[in-house]
Amino acid sequence: MADRRVDFLLIGGGVAAASCARELAGHGKVLMVGREKDPPYERPPLSKSYLAGQSSRTDAQFLPSGLDVEVLTRVS
Secondary structure, three states: OOOOOOOEEEEOOOHHHHHHHHHHHHHOOEEEEOOOOOOOEOHHHHHHHHOOOOOOHHHHEOOOOOOOEEEEOOOO
């Protein structure tokens, strides 16, 4: 992994880290690192509406695409 400078490093890729990233995004560069396979997503909506065919997988993502938050997944 290349050296980089970030203002906020969040360890963990769950909804709690994503919620923190949403708040910090306007205050500097945010890097979120986790072992999870996917970016943070809201589990109840995914388990109900997604499986019922009423929403897409991206509808359950917790981080809006416009935020300046870098997410690294599958990092141990």
